[in-house]
Amino acid sequence: MNMEQNLTDAELQSAIEAMGRKARNGAIQLANVSTETKNQWLAAMADAIERNSAELIRANTADMENGAKKGLSAAMLDRLKLDEGRIKAMADGLRHVMTLPDPVGEKLSETTRPNGIRIEKVSVPIGVIGFIYESRPNVTVDAAGLCLKAGNAVILRGGSEAIHSNKAIAACILKAGMDTGMPEGAVQFIPWTTHAAVSILLKMDSYINLIIPRGGERLIRAVVEQSTIPVIKHYKGVCHLYVDAEADLAMALDILRNGKCQRPGVCNALETVLVNETIAAKFIPMLKEMFAKEGVTVHGDPLWRQYDPEALEAVEEELYNEYLNLNISGRIVKSVEEAVTHINHYGSGHSDSIITANEKTAQYFLGYVDSSTVYWNASTRFTDGGEFGMGAEIGISTDKLHARGPMGLKELCSYKYRVYGSGQIR
Amino acid sequence: MNMEQNLTDAELQSAIEAMGRKARNGAIQLANVSTETKNQWLAAMADAIERNSAELIRANTADMENGAKKGLSAAMLDRLKLDEGRIKAMADGLRHVMTLPDPVGEKLSETTRPNGIRIEKVSVPIGVIGFIYESRPNVTVDAAGLCLKAGNAVILRGGSEAIHSNKAIAACILKAGMDTGMPEGAVQFIPWTTHAAVSILLKMDSYINLIIPRGGERLIRAVVEQSTIPVIKHYKGVCHLYVDAEADLAMALDILRNGKCQRPGVCNALETVLVNETIAAKFIPMLKEMFAKEGVTVHGDPLWRQYDPEALEAVEEELYNEYLNLNISGRIVKSVEEAVTHINHYGSGHSDSIITANEKTAQYFLGYVDSSTVYWNASTRFTDGGEFGMGAEIGISTDKLHARGPMGLKELCSYKYRVYGSGQIR
Numbered sequence: 001m002n003m004e005q006n007l008t009d010a011e012l013q014s015a016i017e018a019m020g021r022k023a024r025n026g027a028i029q030l031a032n033v034s035t036e037t038k039n040q041w042l043a044a045m046a047d048a049i050e051r052n053s054a055e056l057i058r059a060n061t062a063d064m065e066n067g068a069k070k071g072l073s074a075a076m077l078d079r080l081k082l083d084e085g086r087i088k089a090m091a092d093g094l095r096h097v098m099t100l101p102d103p104v105g106e107k108l109s110e111t112t113r114p115n116g117i118r119i120e121k122v123s124v125p126i127g128v129i130g131f132i133y134e135s136r137p138n139v140t141v142d143a144a145g146l147c148l149k150a151g152n153a154v155i156l157r158g159g160s161e162a163i164h165s166n167k168a169i170a171a172c173i174l175k176a177g178m179d180t181g182m183p184e185g186a187v188q189f190i191p192w193t194t195h196a197a198v199s200i201l202l203k204m205d206s207y208i209n210l211i212i213p214r215g216g217e218r219l220i221r222a223v224v225e226q227s228t229i230p231v232i233k234h235y236k237g238v239c240h241l242y243v244d245a246e247a248d249l250a251m252a253l254d255i256l257r258n259g260k261c262q263r264p265g266v267c268n269a270l271e272t273v274l275v276n277e278t279i280a281a282k283f284i285p286m287l288k289e290m291f292a293k294e295g296v297t298v299h300g301d302p303l304w305r306q307y308d309p310e311a312l313e314a315v316e317e318e319l320y321n322e323y324l325n326l327n328i329s330g331r332i333v334k335s336v337e338e339a340v341t342h343i344n345h346y347g348s349g350h351s352d353s354i355i356t357a358n359e360k361t362a363q364y365f366l367g368y369v370d371s372s373t374v375y376w377n378a379s380t381r382f383t384d385g386g387e388f389g390m391g392a393e394i395g396i397s398t399d400k401l402h403a404r405g406p407m408g409l410k411e412l413c414s415y416k417y418r419v420y421g422s423g424q425i426r
Numbered sequence: 427m428n429m430e431q432n433l434t435d436a437e438l439q440s441a442i443e444a445m446g447r448k449a450r451n452g453a454i455q456l457a458n459v460s461t462e463t464k465n466q467w468l469a470a471m472a473d474a475i476e477r478n479s480a481e482l483i484r485a486n487t488a489d490m491e492n493g494a495k496k497g498l499s500a501a502m503l504d505r506l507k508l509d510e511g512r513i514k515a516m517a518d519g520l521r522h523v524m525t526l527p528d529p530v531g532e533k534l535s536e537t538t539r540p541n542g543i544r545i546e547k548v549s550v551p552i553g554v555i556g557f558i559y560e561s562r563p564n565v566t567v568d569a570a571g572l573c574l575k576a577g578n579a580v581i582l583r584g585g586s587e588a589i590h591s592n593k594a595i596a597a598c599i600l601k602a603g604m605d606t607g608m609p610e611g612a613v614q615f616i617p618w619t620t621h622a623a624v625s626i627l628l629k630m631d632s633y634i635n636l637i638i639p640r641g642g643e644r645l646i647r648a649v650v651e652q653s654t655i656p657v658i659k660h661y662k663g664v665c666h667l668y669v670d671a672e673a674d675l676a677m678a679l680d681i682l683r684n685g686k687c688q689r690p691g692v693c694n695a696l697e698t699v700l701v702n703e704t705i706a707a708k709f710i711p712m713l714k715e716m717f718a719k720e721g722v723t724v725h726g727d728p729l730w731r732q733y734d735p736e737a738l739e740a741v742e743e744e745l746y747n748e749y750l751n752l753n754i755s756g757r758i759v760k761s762v763e764e765a766v767t768h769i770n771h772y773g774s775g776h777s778d779s780i781i782t783a784n785e786k787t788a789q790y791f792l793g794y795v796d797s798s799t800v801y802w803n804a805s806t807r808f809t810d811g812g813e814f815g816m817g818a819e820i821g822i823s824t825d826k827l828h829a830r831g832p833m834g835l836k837e838l839c840s841y842k843y844r845v846y847g848s849g850q851i852r
Contacts, residue, residue: 027796028770028794028796031793031794031796032793032794111814111815113813113814113815117804117808119814119815126826126827127796127826205650209826209827210826210827224631224654225654228650228651230656230657230825230827231656232827248849251849254849254851255849255851257851258851258852262851262852344454366844367457367458368454368457368458370453370454370457370553371842372842372843373842373843373845374842374843374844374845375845375847376844376845376846376847377846377847377848377849377850378543378845378846378847378848378849378850378851379847379850379851379852381851381852382543382845382850382852383843387539387852388537388539388545388843389537389539389545399656400552400553400635400636400840401552401635401636401656401658401827401828401840402827402828404840404841404842405842405843414826414827414830415830416797416798416799416800416830416831417798417799417800417809417814417831418792418800418802419799419800419801419802419804419808420802420803420804421801421802421803421804421805422803422804423674423677423680423681423803423804424803424804424805424808425680425681425683425684425685425688425804425805425807426684426688426805426807426808426813
């Protein structure tokens with residue numbers, strides 16, 4: 001018995017299965033809806049969000065009070081908070097998605113075979129997406145908007161700390177969409193906060209085509225272990241900067257500052273700096289001065305600490321982790337090969353950069369580092385759908401299947417083959 | 427204790443982990459190997475297979491004898507058998523893959539952003555592929571050749587009935603490859619037939635990027651339930667032909683014969699024919715005559731049996747299954763909408779065809795049937811990498827993520843972003 005919302009396990013199972021069935025039926029309709037119609041739904045949703053801002057803020061206040069009682073940190077509470085400005089930003093986010101090109105129906109290739117059949121490869125929606133996320137309530141709107149624009153039905157499951165906000169937002173956009181003709185299975189929100197709801201969702205492979213988990217490492221691990229549905233992970237970003245023997249040191253310093261300090265809590269921020277030993281004596285003092293100014297703490301291996309005795313002693317385990325704050329690991333390496341080996345071992349396949357003037361060294365790095373995005377003389381902070389010109393992103397995939405790196409509207413599509421014949425047989 | 431090959435569970439675990447590590451290291455090398463070099467390995471493998479045919483046949487004889495003892499059917503034994511002709515065909519298969527364009531390194535897109543960074547999206551190998559398959563030993567060579575050409579390391583796990591053949595083939599191609607400089611982790615074969623080996627493999631998400639299971643429904647289900655690695659399923663093909671009210675009936679008959687009878691044991695063969703009620707009285711007698719000649723048995727619903735009283739009574743469960751033989755389900759439908767609803771409910775998302783002269787009806791079918799390949803006036807038997815012009819295929823995906831439908835060399839690749847800057851920060 002799941003007492004929380006007075007549902008038995010069997011009732012929860014059948015309630016979530018009903019959502020799956022509804023989503024699957026909705027998805028078949030959505031795949032054939034015009035761009036104009038989808039944009040009308042998005043416009044109605046944006047307006048409804050602004051119109052109902054008082055109600056959304058009221059719901060959010062309940063979450064804020066619960067969060068304060070539970071002792072959430074000030075940073076967490078800030079992420080959770082909705083105000084008029086943030087509500088306007090959510091609505092504007094939907095209006096921005098309206099302006100993006102519809103990814104559905106694009107002819108990806110076309111070929112006529114010797115027997116006369118014509119094969120068109122055409123982009124189509126993925127179908128039903130299960131989106132599992134934590135904390136910020138604006139993600140509810142962003143994910144719904146992007147999934148819908150790409151013709152997908154979406155089942156949303158937010159974190160318990162934002163449950164009142166998310167329920168209010170979901171109800172608001174669902175009503176606005178349905179009032180303008182959207183099928184009811186197009187956007188659904190799971191109102192039950194119990195973990196059992198997620199476990200049920202992750203087994204519904206006959207209705208759901210893709211699970212996108214966005215959140216902490218534990219959440220993602222749990223999803224991958226339980227899911228029988230394909231998952232595209234939005235995992236951690238253990239991003240590296242390698243400062244080569246032939247680096248422009250002023251450029252390296254700028255990019256290091258930007259990567260570590262501009263917004264340390266995001267996944268494309270730097271977690272480790274690797275310095276070639278031939279420039280260590282010159283570069284590490286420059287870096288120390290800059291880090292002192294910015295309040296950054298270095299965790300160095302023994303070699304590093306020969307150049308920087310004030311650095312903390314590095315713990316190997318930390319090399320696998322995101323600090324997400326003003327700490328950074330520092331290591332001295334002998335060569336680009338050693339840097340690449342380090343990155344492929346400790347990294348998370350997200351974003352890594354080399355600073356060098358030597359093209360051959362750079363090409364080796366770009367070829368051998370097995371990450372979604374590899375940079376030569378630029379900051380890892382650019383790994384982002386907006387910065388890449390995708391218009392918006394639903395997240396950054398650390399997987400290699402289907403979508404790698406920033407995941408925009410195109411990556412929310414699959415394809416199908418449409419074959420035109422005149423009676424051909426084999 | 428896994429007595430079969432005298433390994434304890436812990437030994438098996440560490441042996442398979444060692445294979446994973448080796449594959450991951452091999453994959454990083456393979457991603458940067460030239461087309462010429464990969465083709466040299468394939469050529470050496472092809473020659474070695476032919477040179478060692480006597481040894482391969484000797485190993486195969488052991489499998490054939492075990493198979494006969496275990497009571498495998500004549501059809502199964504035929505699939506298992508190797509002879510000079512089939513060995514030559516395996517070698518020629520590798521030589522054919524040599525002629526196909528290398529999918530790695532293709533520039534998929536390129537953009538220069540306002541801040542001056544240039545972003546190249548380039549195809550790269552997926553990395554390490556775990557390929558799990560049943561029965562025919564030639565699959566060992568085909569899968570290794572395709573994975574290698576696309577720059578992937580592959581860990582092969584074949585069925586126990588072909589274990590001697592597969593081990594001999596794998597040893598032969600591995601030696602030939604390594605003699606010509608291939609990294610040893612590039613191609614590996616799991617020599618242990620215990621299920622525990624697969625269970626271990628499916629959890630090695632830190633080394634393996636993709637699992638491709640090819641085989642029966644039970645195998646695939648078990649893989650999906652256990653795997654923490656992304657899986658691309660090569661599931662069943664429950665393919666439909668819908669004969670519309672405005673169909674050319676002679677064409678419909680030809681395509682029905684081809685789809686059901688030419689090779690009933692394959693996944694793109696037809697399993698169900700849906701007939702519009704307005705033509706049933708005319709078409710079903712034509713169909714009966716043809717099926718009588720071809721030895722096909724129809725399982726009809728009550729409406730169908732009004733037109734064809736000799737048809738067997740349909741069992742609903744069968745509508746979900748592949749017959750893979752000369753049986754077919756028959757149903758009368760009122761409209762294209764009902765046909766589409768039937769297909770989306772009972773089908774497996776593989777291949778479905780409509781026969782009609784009405785373009786609007788056809789476009790509705792092509793748009794609303796949620797399958798990898800949808801046909802208008804052509805046989806479902808064309809869903810095949812070769813027929814699609816891909817040169818070769820590793821199988822036919824029934825998933826919607828990454829690869830859908832025939833999966834060739836391009837679909838064995840991922841991509842990465844290579845970003846070129848001159849010191850840009852955000």
